Amino acid sequence: MTASVAADSLVSLAAREMRGGRRSTAAMLVGPATIFVTVGLLVPIVILFRYSLNQFVPGKMMVEAWTFENYVLFVTDPYYTAAFYRTLRVAVIVTVLCLLLAFPLAYKLARTQSRYKNLMIMLLVLPLFVGNAVRAAGWMTLFGNRGFLNVALQWIGITSEPITLMYTEFAVIVGILAVNLPYVVLTIQSVLEGIDRAVEDAAFNLGAGPFTMVRRVLLPLTLPGIAAGAIFCFILTMNAYATPVLLGGPQFVMMGPLVYTQFAAKSNWPFGAAVSFILMTATLILTAAANLMVQRRYRNSM
Amino acid sequence: MSNKMMQSRISRRRVLKGASAAVGLSALGAFPVFGQNDKKIVLSTWGGDYAKLLTKHVSNPVLAPQGWTVVNDEAQVTQRKAKTVAEKRLPKGTSDVQALTATDIAELTALDVLEPLDLSRFKNAPNIIKTFSIADSPLFSPHIYSGKVVLYNPKLIKDVPKGMDSLWDPKNQGKVGIVDIQHVYTTMAAALVAGGKTGDFEKAKKALLDLKKLKPRIYPSNEAIAQALQTEEVGLCIMWKARAVQWQNAGINVLTIAPKEGVISYVSGFAIPKNAPNKAGAYAFLDGALEPSVQEGFAIDMGYNPVVRNAKIAPELKARIGFTPEEEKLLVNPDLEFLAKRMADLKDFWDKEFKAG
Numbered sequence: 237m238t239a240s241v242a243a244d245s246l247v248s249l250a251a252r253e254m255r256g257g258r259r260s261t262a263a264m265l266v267g268p269a270t271i272f273v274t275v276g277l278l279v280p281i282v283i284l285f286r287y288s289l290n291q292f293v294p295g296k297m298m299v300e301a302w303t304f305e306n307y308v309l310f311v312t313d314p315y316y317t318a319a320f321y322r323t324l325r326v327a328v329i330v331t332v333l334c335l336l337l338a339f340p341l342a343y344k345l346a347r348t349q350s351r352y353k354n355l356m357i358m359l360l361v362l363p364l365f366v367g368n369a370v371r372a373a374g375w376m377t378l379f380g381n382r383g384f385l386n387v388a389l390q391w392i393g394i395t396s397e398p399i400t401l402m403y404t405e406f407a408v409i410v411g412i413l414a415v416n417l418p419y420v421v422l423t424i425q426s427v428l429e430g431i432d433r434a435v436e437d438a439a440f441n442l443g444a445g446p447f448t449m450v451r452r453v454l455l456p457l458t459l460p461g462i463a464a465g466a467i468f469c470f471i472l473t474m475n476a477y478a479t480p481v482l483l484g485g486p487q488f489v490m491m492g493p494l495v496y497t498q499f500a501a502k503s504n505w506p507f508g509a510a511v512s513f514i515l516m517t518a519t520l521i522l523t524a525a526a527n528l529m530v531q532r533r534y535r536n537s538m
Numbered sequence: 539m540s541n542k543m544m545q546s547r548i549s550r551r552r553v554l555k556g557a558s559a560a561v562g563l564s565a566l567g568a569f570p571v572f573g574q575n576d577k578k579i580v581l582s583t584w585g586g587d588y589a590k591l592l593t594k595h596v597s598n599p600v601l602a603p604q605g606w607t608v609v610n611d612e613a614q615v616t617q618r619k620a621k622t623v624a625e626k627r628l629p630k631g632t633s634d635v636q637a638l639t640a641t642d643i644a645e646l647t648a649l650d651v652l653e654p655l656d657l658s659r660f661k662n663a664p665n666i667i668k669t670f671s672i673a674d675s676p677l678f679s680p681h682i683y684s685g686k687v688v689l690y691n692p693k694l695i696k697d698v699p700k701g702m703d704s705l706w707d708p709k710n711q712g713k714v715g716i717v718d719i720q721h722v723y724t725t726m727a728a729a730l731v732a733g734g735k736t737g738d739f740e741k742a743k744k745a746l747l748d749l750k751k752l753k754p755r756i757y758p759s760n761e762a763i764a765q766a767l768q769t770e771e772v773g774l775c776i777m778w779k780a781r782a783v784q785w786q787n788a789g790i791n792v793l794t795i796a797p798k799e800g801v802i803s804y805v806s807g808f809a810i811p812k813n814a815p816n817k818a819g820a821y822a823f824l825d826g827a828l829e830p831s832v833q834e835g836f837a838i839d840m841g842y843n844p845v846v847r848n849a850k851i852a853p854e855l856k857a858r859i860g861f862t863p864e865e866e867k868l869l870v871n872p873d874l875e876f877l878a879k880r881m882a883d884l885k886d887f888w889d890k891e892f893k894a895g
Contacts, residue, residue, distance in 0.1 A: 296648070
């Protein structure tokens with residue numbers, strides 16, 4: 237009895253040690269990344285938050301203080317709240333459009349038997365090889381008053397005067413959509429790859445039409461990929477900088493460029509810090525909320 | 539088992555140690571060691587063409603023969619200003635020379651971070667044109683200048699403009715372009731058009747709101763308006779004469795006039811931080827930049843005017859980049875005191891009222 241207890245405790249000790257060993261290996265692997273995240277992300281966030289509580293005095297840049305006046309200014313000034321809602325609106329529109337456009341493409345890519353599949357994926361990724369600013373420059377040549385689109389429209393005779401495309405919300409949405417689409421397609425496609433084709437056939441066998449099959453089988457199964465792609469797209473849009481500046485022009489202010497202006501054009505670090513903190517927090521809360529909603533939905537559908 | 543565990547623990551510690559050492563080292567690496575060599579000058583400047591031309595015309599031909607080595611620290615001016623202010627408390631800063639504009643000097647004056655310049659250390663000081671004299675603005679050694687002129691496309695603007703008020707002329711509605719990043723100078727121009735001085739902010743505001751009613755097109759940058767001028771989307775704006783020269787060279791159909799209200803000067807130059815590690819080198823650089831050969835080089839390569847009288851500019855170049863003696867009389871320096879105090883207000887007004895919807 238005692239011997240078996242002793243043996244038991246020995247076994248459990250060994251097991252514990254083994255777990256301890258695993259734990260330290262895990263710590264070894266996680267360590268550098270943790271340090272990197274702490275030093276490279278958390279510390280700057282803390283500093284940024286501290287800055288956001290300081291006071292801005294023209295000519296002195298930043299005066300140390302403990303005040304919430306920068307946050308109050310943001311929520312009470314319609315110029316800044318408008319920039320926030322504009323950013324939110326663009327992010328939601330872009331995310332919805334991205335999902336609508338990405339899903340069929342991702343499905344086609346995941347299900348294709350073509351020997352050119354790798355080439356197709358390469359073609360999809362290819363735009364990512366070019367920086368955002370360069371791609372925006374491409375759109376500029378397309379959207380200008382004498383740009384390709386306007387010249388073409390007038391040549392065909394659809395319009396007689398150039399229509400304003402540059403420096404509009406439309407241009408910004410198209411520009412960001414083009415930047416984000418490959419990410420979303422790839423995220424959804426990778427999830428679709430893992431879904432057995434047999435479940436689709438089963439649905440068809442049981443009498444579901446294509447739309448019912450997608451709605452009741454494919455979409456719920458792809459939900460994790462859709463959620464990941466949407467979150468990705470949403471965060472990228474909320475924080476977009478180059479595209480809104482280049483295609484939105486000076487009068488279309490989104491949050492990313494707003495942060496930059498505070499630091500660079502006004503030397504107003506405390507307010508710039510507050511704006512970036514608001515942007516970060518809002519993005520985080522909305523993303524977490526969306527994630528929670530999807531998770532709940534996902535659990536129900538399974 | 540426990541042996542193995544020990545091993546893995548040790549290696550984890552090693553990894554952690556190694557990682558923290560790496561982080562520490564990289565943090566150290568972020569602060570370059572300056573001022574160790576007393577023949578080294580750290581020049582903090584804008585990057586791009588300007589930095590290249592400083593190396594080509596000042597650092598290599600003028601300072602290198604005197605034994606100086608110039609190291610460039612290139613960044614946008616706002617970052618450099620912030621850095622200079624942040625370093626205020628240090629006994630030794632990280633730069634010897636800061637390339638700034640007259641309006642930057644305004645901002646830094648109140649912060650007490652710049653060295654008042656000792657005129658006796660300038661061989662070239664007596665040659666400086668009076669408008670830009672160091673004696674009048676003792677924190678700033680001028681380097682090159684241009685001025686705000688009215689730029690127009692003769693094909694679109696039939697009546698030759700006389701002044702900046704042509705932008706406010708309803709006849710020219712739809713042809714006027716404004717550059718967003720030129721908000722400071724555009725506001726000062728509006729003050730002049732309204733009959734005030736460059737620092738009359740209230741007059742400027744009223745004039746800008748009048749201009750807004752005519753719906754001028756607003757472009758983000760000089761490059762963007764250059765494109766709009768080329769495609770004839772707009773045909774009238776206020777712009778640096780030096781830029782106009784560059785665009786004429788690029789084949790854009792534009793002419794310029796010196797506005798009757800005044801030619802607001804743009805002066806770019808240098809200052810020495812109070813805690814510069816190598817002040818002797820800094821003075822050598824500031825004085826070297828005033829050499830006639832340097833001034834001539836910048837006129838040819840960049841289209842900016844010499845700030846010294848003894849630089850020799852070919853007459854046809856002078857005719858394109860420079861100002862006639864009558865036009866020189868129109869030169870107006872920005873009200874630096876106003877800018878130092880109201881820069882943020884000015885930008886707020888520009889963003890929230892002038893540009894908004």
